[in-house]
Amino acid sequence: MSSSTPDSSTPDSSTPDVPATAASRTAAPDDAARQVALVVGAQGVIGRGIVDELLRRGDWDVVGLSRRGGETAPRLRHVAVDLLDPAASRERLAGLTDVTHVFYAAFQDRPTPSELVAPNVAMLRNVLDAIEPVAPGLRHVSLMQGYKVYGAHLGPFTTPAREDEPGHMPPEFNVDQQALLEERRAGAAWTWSAIRPSVVAGYALGNPMNLAMVIAVYASISKELGLPLRFPGTQGAYDTLMEMTDAGLLARAVVWAGTDERCADGAFNIANGDLFRWNRMWPAIAGAFGLEVAPPLPLQLDAVMADKEPVWDAMVERHGLAPNAYADVSSWAFGDAVFSWDYDFFADGSKARRHGFHEHVDTEAMFLEIFADLRRRRVIP
Numbered sequence: 001m002s003s004s005t006p007d008s009s010t011p012d013s014s015t016p017d018v019p020a021t022a023a024s025r026t027a028a029p030d031d032a033a034r035q036v037a038l039v040v041g042a043q044g045v046i047g048r049g050i051v052d053e054l055l056r057r058g059d060w061d062v063v064g065l066s067r068r069g070g071e072t073a074p075r076l077r078h079v080a081v082d083l084l085d086p087a088a089s090r091e092r093l094a095g096l097t098d099v100t101h102v103f104y105a106a107f108q109d110r111p112t113p114s115e116l117v118a119p120n121v122a123m124l125r126n127v128l129d130a131i132e133p134v135a136p137g138l139r140h141v142s143l144m145q146g147y148k149v150y151g152a153h154l155g156p157f158t159t160p161a162r163e164d165e166p167g168h169m170p171p172e173f174n175v176d177q178q179a180l181l182e183e184r185r186a187g188a189a190w191t192w193s194a195i196r197p198s199v200v201a202g203y204a205l206g207n208p209m210n211l212a213m214v215i216a217v218y219a220s221i222s223k224e225l226g227l228p229l230r231f232p233g234t235q236g237a238y239d240t241l242m243e244m245t246d247a248g249l250l251a252r253a254v255v256w257a258g259t260d261e262r263c264a265d266g267a268f269n270i271a272n273g274d275l276f277r278w279n280r281m282w283p284a285i286a287g288a289f290g291l292e293v294a295p296p297l298p299l300q301l302d303a304v305m306a307d308k309e310p311v312w313d314a315m316v317e318r319h320g321l322a323p324n325a326y327a328d329v330s331s332w333a334f335g336d337a338v339f340s341w342d343y344d345f346f347a348d349g350s351k352a353r354r355h356g357f358h359e360h361v362d363t364e365a366m367f368l369e370i371f372a373d374l375r376r377r378r379v380i381p
């Protein structure tokens with residue numbers, strides 16, 4: 001049971017660096033044998049980035065899977081299905097006979113760790129049950145995990161967390177999903193990889209874990225109400241060491257690990273590569289909104305922002321914003337969780353580097369670019 005060994009089948013961590021192309025299975029853009037990716041959770045803050053990255057590369061055909069579906073584009077089609085329904089999943093995925101890679105980044109939110117297990121394990125199982133029998137060319141299944149594997153959400157955890165940290169007391173759906181992959185891998189022709197990002201920043205609407213959106217909407221409403229920007233967490237959280245993962249960087253890492261044989265059957269921490277403290281980041285964020293910074297004041301955003309829908313609706317009208325419902329730009333409970341972490345929150349990213357992934361992102365620049373992107377999309381003023 002992998003709950004005691006979160007990275008029980010990782011490759012030798014002493015594997016020397018090898019040029020990224022040397023062992024890559026990625027085909028050249030004009031290769032006749034195109035690769036076909038099934039991106040599960042294609043409308044999520046992580047899945048959207050994976051779809052974009054695969055399309056950018058030019059040598060992939062992409063199938064996006066979610067309940068809501070999406071717009072087709074060259075080399076992109078969507079399947080809309082509820083993965084909690086096994087029969088519907090088998091029926092809707094039966095035609096995906098050419099899938100070579102599954103990139104799994106779906107997520108069902110539930111209030112407690114134990115409630116998260118059943119739906120999230122069932123969705124992954126239903127994908128495997130539907131795809132394995134029909135797609136003989138399946139080569140790889142990539143699983144999106146997170147620092148929950150290390151108990152990061154429970155309290156102070158060992159930092160920098162390594163992929164081979166000892167497990168913690170279940171329930172933990174990420175660990176059970178990995179155990180399912182390891183079990184199904186036995187005797188299969190495909191390999192798996194598990195990617196463990198920190199808090200992810202990217203663009204998505206209507207998702208429960210979206211920190212950049214939390215900050216952007218909180219700052220925009222602060223401005224609308226004539227308030228300075230106050231960090232809404234504790235002083236301890238303001239001062240602690242933290243790291244984030246850019247959704248674009250994450251997508252590049254996911255595709256790298258999913259196509260490089262050195263990464264087969266292993267887990268990899270992926271973060272931007274710089275540590276920060278909110279007490280330094282907050283003034284830069286305030287600057288991006290033309291706001292003054294005031295001292296932190298711990299708030300329960302989920303409660304305090306609950307009555308701000310009329311403010312948001314008036315902002316949409318007054319600033320000519322895209323007509324996004326307040327619920328679709330609100331991940332307040334997630335903000336409350338992140339801004340309560342008054343302990344070091346980072347992992348050891350050296351294993352990915354040892355295996356050939358060397359990219360990094362400046363986290364301050366990442367935030368500023370995401371806010372600019374949200375303005376371009378008319379999500380915020």
Ligand SMILES: NC(=O)c1ccc[n+]([C@@H]2O[C@H](COP(=O)([O-])OP(=O)(O)OC[C@H]3O[C@@H](n4cnc5c(N)ncnc54)[C@H](OP(=O)(O)O)[C@@H]3O)[C@@H](O)[C@H]2O)c1
Nearest residue numbers: 041042043044045046066067068083106107146200207209
């Ligand atoms: N966001 C973060 O900061 C973060 C950080 C570390 C790790 N992670 C992990 O990364 C994974 C993905 O998280 P995320 O934040 O990207 O999730 P997300 O933004 O909520 O996206 C979830 C995706 O799954 C789809 N989905 C949900 N229920 C479904 C169902 N029953 N059938 C089919 N599709 C379904 C959603 O689309 P529909 O709603 O249209 O179905 C959406 O495309 C999770 O395991 C999470 O723990 C996230």
